[in-house]
Amino acid sequence: MVHTFAELVVGGVLFAPFATYLVAALVLIVVLRPLLHVVGFAKMFSHASVAELSLYVTILSLLVLLF
Structure with missing residues (x-):
């Protein structure tokens, strides 16, 4: 199977x-x-920026795997 x-x-x-x-x-x-702001995502973590970066990497990984 070749993926172009x-x-x-x-x-x-x-x-x-x-x-x-x-x-x-x-x-x-x-x-x-x-x-995320409405849900209170930043209040759940001690370092909200690191948690948001991790979410970005997770979404990027899912995009790579799915497409």
């Missing part, structure tokens, strides 16, 4: 699919931040 990766082309420059996943994960985190 579709590169993102911007202005004639080819970007690896991982770059697309990075941007997609960032967009998802930006969309989720207000919801």
Whole structure:
């Protein structure tokens, strides 16, 4: 089974699919931040920024595994 990766082309420059996943994960985190604030995500952890970074890495990993 061969999996072909579709590169993102911007202005004639080819970007690896991982770059697309990075941007997609960032967009998802930006969309989720207000919801996380309402739920009190920052109050659950002693270092909220590290927890948010871990959530970003988790979402990025899921994107890589699923697509």
